[in-house]
Amino acid sequence: MKTGIIQQANSGNREENISRLQSKIRSLAAQGAELIVLQELHNGRYFCQTEDTAMFDQAETIPGPSTCSFGLLAEELQVVIVLSLFEKRATGLYHNTAVVIEKDGSIAGVYRKMHIPDDPAYYEKFYFTPGDLGLHPIDTTVGRLGLLVCWDQWYPEAARLMALAGADLLIYPTAIGWESADTTEEQKRQLDAWITVQRGHAVANGLPVIAVNRTGFEADPSAQTGGIRFWGNSFVCGPQGEMLWQAGCDEETEQVIEIDKQRTEHVRRWWPFFRDRRIDAYDELTRRWIDQ
Numbered sequence: 001m002k003t004g005i006i007q008q009a010n011s012g013n014r015e016e017n018i019s020r021l022q023s024k025i026r027s028l029a030a031q032g033a034e035l036i037v038l039q040e041l042h043n044g045r046y047f048c049q050t051e052d053t054a055m056f057d058q059a060e061t062i063p064g065p066s067t068c069s070f071g072l073l074a075e076e077l078q079v080v081i082v083l084s085l086f087e088k089r090a091t092g093l094y095h096n097t098a099v100v101i102e103k104d105g106s107i108a109g110v111y112r113k114m115h116i117p118d119d120p121a122y123y124e125k126f127y128f129t130p131g132d133l134g135l136h137p138i139d140t141t142v143g144r145l146g147l148l149v150c151w152d153q154w155y156p157e158a159a160r161l162m163a164l165a166g167a168d169l170l171i172y173p174t175a176i177g178w179e180s181a182d183t184t185e186e187q188k189r190q191l192d193a194w195i196t197v198q199r200g201h202a203v204a205n206g207l208p209v210i211a212v213n214r215t216g217f218e219a220d221p222s223a224q225t226g227g228i229r230f231w232g233n234s235f236v237c238g239p240q241g242e243m244l245w246q247a248g249c250d251e252e253t254e255q256v257i258e259i260d261k262q263r264t265e266h267v268r269r270w271w272p273f274f275r276d277r278r279i280d281a282y283d284e285l286t287r288r289w290i291d292q
Contacts, residue, residue: 001261002031002256002258003034003037003236004036004079005037005254007234007251008020008021008039008252009215010045012045014043018043021042022073025079032256035079037081038173038212039212041084042083046230047127048123049220049221049222051126055127056127058086059088060087061087067101080100080108083101084096085097095113096112096149097110098111098148098149100138100147102141109140111147112133135165137165144166146167148171149172150172156204159207163206168207169207169210172212174214175213176194180225181225195235203239203241204273205239206274208261211236214232215249216252232248234253
């Protein structure tokens, strides 16, 4: 399967951001991409650096403007597109939501981000209600997509549940970067950890992983921090964690990567981790903590 990814630096001009994304989608489709994945909250800047009620004006319904415009493009180009939107479910109820658009322009499925961070410059709990749709792959004409979003990528339980439900691959639209106060050594540790944990999900579940991050610098509107330099490094790895492609840190890029979905079958025969799971001993995983 030919998969297209778009790593983009966004400005405050939403129309211009969307226009550039759509142009890149056309380019990837012309190169044969069947599935195209966009970064987290791709229409605008990463607005969660501050807690500002005016930002809720950016939220949209699903179906809504983005699913309509990208849906028309998906139908025209006959590609499956993974969107990442600020969803307005109801007044006072909002989600960080990924949407899969099928080749005919319809909505194949929706996933609402389950794990919501709350850190300096990442005040997502102010904006997003945790997802309530569970961890279920979305069926499409290109396969069963195990769709998760950003902070979800640190949790092996989420990846495992998607795999157990029959996902063909794991997909992580992402917006993550460095705060200016981080030392060079700490920056390297964070980036290495981000890549390593997701490659670990690939290995543990015998599945390809697609992680699509944004790039560029975005200032903190409150000036309380030095802003975020998004570290890019979008990548695709195979079911043994092998790197199939990786973007740079500061570059905008669109790329087509070929994924051999049949390789999962071979890897799981060599490494039958699912066979050897001790499901009789895992009950306590659902506890918050095990007191000694």
